[in-house]
Amino acid sequence: MNRTDLAKWLAGHTRTLLAPLTISVLARIVGQLLAVALLAYAAQTIVYASPANSAPLWVPALILAGLALGKAALRYLEHYAGHWVAFTSLQRLRELFFARLIPQVPAATTGRAGSELTTRATSDIDRIETFFAHTFPPAIAAVVVPAVALTWLGVQASWPLALTLALFVIAATIALPLLSSGGTWKRASLVAGQRGRIAERVGDDVQGVREVLAFGIEEQRIDALHLADDALQAERSRAGRQHGYRAAAMLSLQLGGLIALPIVGAASGAQPAEIAIAVAVGIALWAPVQGIDGFAAGLDSAFAAAARIREVIDGEPTVTDGPGDATPADSGIAVENVTFRYGAAPDDHATSRRPDAPTLDDVSVEFAPGAWSYVLGVSGSGKSTLARLLVRGWDPESGTIRLGGVDVRELTLDDLRRRIALVSQRPTMLSGKIAENLRLGSHNAPDGELLAALAAVGLDEWLGTLPDGLETTLAERGLDVSGGQLQRLALARALVARPEVLVLDEALSELDAETARRVRERVAALGVTVVELTHRADLVPGEASVVVLDGGRVVEQGRAAALREAGAAFTHLEARV
Template sequence: MNRLDLTRWLVHHTRQFLPTLTLAVLARLAGQLLGVALLVVAVERLGRAAAGEDISVWGSVGVLAAIAILKAALRYAEHYAGHWVAFTALQHLRNLFFHRLVPQAPAATRGRAGAELTERATRDIDRIEVFFAHTLPPAISSVVVPATALSWLGVAVDSRLALIVAPLVVLGVVVAPWLAGRSTWRAAGRVAKGRGDIAAHLGDDFQGLREILAFGQAEQRLAGLDAADAELTKARSGSGRVQGARAAVGTVLQLGAIIVPLIVGSSIGATAIDIAVTLAVVVALWKPAQGIDDFVTGLDASFAAAERVRSIVDGVPTVQEPTAPCALPADATVTLDDVTMRYPGAERPALDAVSVSFPARRWSRLVGISGSGKSTLASLIPRGFDPASGTVRIGGVDVREVPLDELRRRVALVSQRPTMLKGTLADNLRLGRPDATDLELVEAMRTVALDGWLAGLPQGLDTPIGERGTTVSGGQLQRVALARALVSRPDTLILDEALSQLDADTARDVCARLAAFDDELTVIEITHRADLVPDDAFVTVLDEGRVVEAGTAGELRAGRGAFARLEARVA
């Protein structure tokens, strides 16, 4: 993807801010032309005074002061308008980023560290500020201001001097900043990728610190971080070399623009005042030339960041809304018919021709060893993913024909490692149903056996919950997540190892309370605790993505097959 495409993309999504950005451009043009005028007037008046002409000192001071004040006002207007556009556009892009990311989850977030996505949503979007606040005004002024100043010089002063300095000014504006553009673009892309890799590595380390220490992997993780840092350092060094070479070329051209008019101007008989005014114009144009050099450096990083943001914003959701939506029936029987699911890049399917039915208004269990496909099966029901082949139905209706909002309101999935948002306990419980009453929240907490804990909290439902639930224990976190699902009043509840951190007695208590909470609720529980499954419960056993057994737990225990072997492993 090239910079022109990225420019079109950024402008397309922020075109409502262009009128204000135009004000910033006009203010910059006028301000920089006044900057040229300020130096030219000062040099011209001093030259005339040196030649013995009668010059009004206070009149000259007044003119210079008026130009300076107006220039300062225009500079303020340029910065105010430019940065208003920049920060408003960044807010718009950040909202757009999350709006487009949500339909892509969980597929877009699978295998991608949360810290890396956070890097794109925060620092990468922040770097795009350069495009809005420091790109269009400098780019236009770097062409218009030198062209205007040199044209005036040729008409009002000496056309020969204007023709002498014009090539050097053009080279300083065009060659130095743009000649190495492709190299700086590639280098900026490598720097942006390096930052993302380090953010992802650190995010994984922070979240998995206990596991890293427990398995003695601290040295290996540090070595990986050193390698990522070395790659970033290498990318930064390459970018620095290109920028240094470009700056050196610009300095040489600026020096030539001073020396050449002095030598050539004297040889062609130009007056001293004309030569001095020419030099004043050249020096005054250094600022516009420097402006484009500065913004090209930042612009490459900005475009590299924009490319990373665009990959998320323009990402196509794996799961699409139905073209002809229909409603879910009251019957909550869940059926998978010859379902196969393969993750991108996987050697074998996670589910292979799975056919199973979970009866409505009953508590069914799904068991199997780690990696057997249990969580994949669970994610297909609320359409976290769609199967490669086969059909998932609820009440006989293909879930792909149900609007996603309705499907995910009627089907609640509670994972083994749930996430809490920073806020109060009540805020987190109401996540799926903001209009729930306090009494409903308390009832849900009673159902998951947290009523005693809630009663002991000084602030009750207003108790702050730390980000990711760090202020509560693992077992409490799982039960709060289960209570949150109950508050949303689903028809089907999927528990993906959602009680795994509870002891056996507490787990039985929660299950008993949950069974009494709503006898119309269809529950599908994924569990490794085969020993806790009652004999009359319907059980499906998965192994390597295939159904190997199905029936009541009592029948399967008596059969001494896969389920019995799993139970023996737990014991």
């Protein structure tokens, strides 16, 4: 992914914003031409001033004031239009980022810290502002303004002086950026990557602050953060030195051009007035020329940030939408000969080429409609993977999952996830009111439905103790409620959406045995199909249907009472508690 590709990709986001972008470009060009005219006219007025010239002073003063005011107005217009384009493009880019990320979940977030994605969605996108607001107008003006001004200088004053100045302008706008571009791009990429790693580390420390304090590893984590900061500072220092060298070279070209003009003028027989005007034009031209250096310094950082953003946006969705032309007959689920391994292509069955063991291996189970079924297994047995396959977080590489007799791949993702709700062990509550969180699955649900869902999970009495009730504000990620309350809020949120199937992945693990029993009774009374994945075999009632997973394979299934009598895998799990 090179800078040319990134520039084309970013430019594509401004295609519908050509009008304000054109206004910004024209305002910059005309404004900088007025700046050239301001200095050139001032120099000409001074050079030709003499006692014999009886023209009143208010005339040139009025002209200079008009040029200055016009330049200021155009400068404001340029910035207003340019930043309107920039912030509108950033808004669209951020929306696109989330729109493309959603179909990639959970694969895109597996093994990746949430803070790292947050940095890409916020800080990295903000850094791209340099490209939108400070690239097109300066780049075009850096070509057009010198071309117009030097042509005028050649026609009105001296072509040798104009050509001399042109050489220094070309060196500053083309040669210098080309010579320094490789190093700055590399440094900008390294700095962006290191910033992402620091954000990931800080996010981990903030989210795991309780564990850090509990194990007394504050100094260890702080020392590691210091090392990461030192690495970032080292990269930024190298990048800063390169920028300093480029700035010194730019200043040398500017001074060299001004020194060369009198020398060339004297050698070519130019008049002192012509040399003075050429010097004034040369001074004025360094504003558009330095604009190239100004945005080039931040452009590589913008490109490095854009590369990180595009990596997510261009990611392939884990699953694709089904045609949606089939309707399940009921809420029963059938898992037929399902094999799955992380990182495997769903349509690639050549498992002999993959030395890694599958997470699920030829799994076949059925969950009856309206029943409460259990999937048991120790950590790493494949329970959570099965849960994610049921809602098409991934598709199996072989085998089929059916809902009501329909292959889940035939349903649209929205329809499938409306019918099947997954509640995880560590749910997330968004910052906001309890009611707002409960309505995530059903935006128009009345308060009565919210209260009924809370009653079903045993939180009605707790809600009554809150002065603001449903309007109580929750902290980010629900950190101001207990683990058991958080799990029950997540379960209530799923019930508000009225799913046909509930998949509970250790979703009651923070509850004590008696509270969990009451919640199961109330939810079961709703008649919804429930698949609970847990390691607590001791809490499974004797009449319940049970599947035992071990190493990704079904090792036992049947009624819990019969499995207890058999004294095999189920009993071993029960003994571990």
